[in-house]
Amino acid sequence: MKFKFEDLIIWQKAMDIGEDMNTLSRSFPKRELYNLSSQLRRASDSIALNISEGSILQSGAEYRKFLGYAIRSNAEVVTCLHKSKRRNYISEDDFLKYYKNCFDLMNMTIAFRNRIKI
Incomplete structure (x- = not known):
């Protein structure tokens, strides 16, 4: 038994990004605990959460x-990565590696969304 979204490569990659960002944020200064660290974790987790939530009992328009939302959360992660680099965290x-992962996921998610009929 499994949910259909678990087979989606975009969901699997989003899960990986969420775990990577969780690990990365642990190295940030304590003063960022309720700011950038938290924002990065929440935004990265939101990508996979929206992919899965949209896939269950939704019309094509709702799924899109x-x-x-997942695409916008991904953009938020990219902005957090830029902030992290500028603050020398x-x-x-590391920035380039995570940026590429986000860029690839963004393009894959957009392509997937474009294939869903309204």
């Missing part, structure tokens, strides 16, 4: 809306 190499 939830995928739009992450290296350029």
